[in-house]
Amino acid sequence: MGEGSEKAPAKTRRGRGAEAGDERIRERNTRAILRASAELFAEKGYEGVSMLQIAKATGLPRANVYYYFDTKEDIYRALISELIHGWELALRHISPENSPEQALTAYVHAKLDYARLHPIQSRLFASEILGGAKFLTRRDRDYMHALTRERVLVLEQWMAEGHIRKVDARHLLMLLWGATQFLSLSEPLACDTLETGTLRPADFDAAARTISGIVLSGVLL
Amino acid sequence: MGEGSEKAPAKTRRGRGAEAGDERIRERNTRAILRASAELFAEKGYEGVSMLQIAKATGLPRANVYYYFDTKEDIYRALISELIHGWELALRHISPENSPEQALTAYVHAKLDYARLHPIQSRLFASEILGGAKFLTRRDRDYMHALTRERVLVLEQWMAEGHIRKVDARHLLMLLWGATQFLSLSEPLACDTLETGTLRPADFDAAARTISGIVLSGVLL
DNA sequence: AAATAAGTTGACACCTGTGTCAGCTTATAT
DNA sequence: ATATAAGCTGACACAGGTGTCAACTTATTT
Numbered sequence A, B: 001m002g003e004g005s006e007k008a009p010a011k012t013r014r015g016r017g018a019e020a021g022d023e024r025i026r027e028r029n030t031r032a033i034l035r036a037s038a039e040l041f042a043e044k045g046y047e048g049v050s051m052l053q054i055a056k057a058t059g060l061p062r063a064n065v066y067y068y069f070d071t072k073e074d075i076y077r078a079l080i081s082e083l084i085h086g087w088e089l090a091l092r093h094i095s096p097e098n099s100p101e102q103a104l105t106a107y108v109h110a111k112l113d114y115a116r117l118h119p120i121q122s123r124l125f126a127s128e129i130l131g132g133a134k135f136l137t138r139r140d141r142d143y144m145h146a147l148t149r150e151r152v153l154v155l156e157q158w159m160a161e162g163h164i165r166k167v168d169a170r171h172l173l174m175l176l177w178g179a180t181q182f183l184s185l186s187e188p189l190a191c192d193t194l195e196t197g198t199l200r201p202a203d204f205d206a207a208a209r210t211i212s213g214i215v216l217s218g219v220l221l
Numbered sequence C: 001a002a003a004t005a006a007g008t009t010g011a012c013a014c015c016t017g018t019g020t021c022a023g024c025t026t027a028t029a030t
Numbered sequence D: 001a002t003a004t005a006a007g008c009t010g011a012c013a014c015a016g017g018t019g020t021c022a023a024c025t026t027a028t029t030t
Helices: A025-044 A051-058 A062-068 A072-080 A084-091 A100-117 A119-130 A138-160 A169-185 A187-194 A201-219 B025-044 B051-058 B062-068 B072-091 B100-117 B119-130 B138-160 B169-185 B187-194 B201-219
Strands: none
Touching: A025 A051, A025 A062, A025 A072, A025 A119, A051 A062, A051 A072, A072 A119, A084 A100, A084 A119, A084 A138, A100 A119, A100 A169, A100 A201, A119 A169, A119 B119, A119 B169, A138 A169, A138 B187, A169 A187, A169 A201, A169 B119, A169 B169, A169 B187, A169 B201, A187 B138, A187 B169, A201 B169, A201 B201, B025 B051, B025 B062, B025 B072, B025 B119, B051 B062, B051 B072, B072 B100, B072 B119, B072 B138, B100 B119, B100 B169, B100 B201, B119 B169, B138 B169, B169 B187, B169 B201
């Protein structure tokens, strides 16, 4: 609905060696807004967050946020379009250049590392999908679909070559997605289950080992 | 915050044999409101839904909804407290009376059946957890925790007896939760991946077979 | 130092949402 | 038929949300 109207600041270089930090106010504030709003959106969903909340969390007056983003939707969309990166990064490990063992282990660990290091992005992505993926563009979805299809072909190749058991490659991928997302998305349940107050790196590590262990001995021949 | 103020209708019996349907208006409308609002909450989250939307979806004027529920929170809480049922139902299959094969297969199928037959409840539950489980009471969480602990003990028993491989039982449970939830929670992604417009029973069946197949041959000795 | 562009802000107009209430209609009991 | 309770509803007061704007301040250029 909103056109991506970018206000181009006149980028100018200082004569002297640029002091770190206080240059490019626009860049800094834009990032701060995105950072703060991601957490809010992940927790409360798109409608659950007001511009006032975003402004307060950023430490800016509300009207100032509007100087950088025309609408709340613009902020949300800017966040969403960044999210596919993590998805892609982990999936790349499932490649014909790796052995199935390497590939699946690396994938599971990469996915859980991402979940541990970027819990907010993980939750925001899940929240967007759960809400019907209404802000993902067709382009984004097509791109994800293409990525998925490539991995399906890799897995099916391994099956044809007798490296792994013949299962539905698509459902295997979804099993991995679901299993590797659970920890960060369902943090309250996971904490209750693990009888811990907060998820520690060791918990992610244990999850990675359990998941890759079970899936590997489940599919390897 | 809101006290559970129940307006007790004077339940009276008709003289003649009660005609089906048009008795107990209160019960019928209360159910209609819960039914309609569950779908909305699941999709948009608590804050994303207005009483007007609920009223429209129910087919009642807004003020009439307030006749049955004092606040929006009351509606949401009424829904949340029903959700643990599905959780519990599937978990019961993991019992010392079953063999590990039976138990795990039955669990996976039960969980996916529930997801297929009650997609709205599944999503609502996920949405509540993702949002931080803010409306689950301590009692609810303790109960779920107790249920989980029992299953962990069953699994560890099987490990001690040499029926299944030694893995972290808690993470095995979470693997199952995550894998069996993915299909209905991430419906848009699942549809893209499976190249289908809507999830059909066959898709749930394929998921159940893939998940139980991989996990079984992953943990059985 | 003067001019210009970038950044900041309080206030405004407007809309949507919540919860309440008095008074209405319909059903049930006597 | 009349009384009483259950159910329904339009209108209201209030709180909070969105997006805009003119005027102000600060930075950068010339």
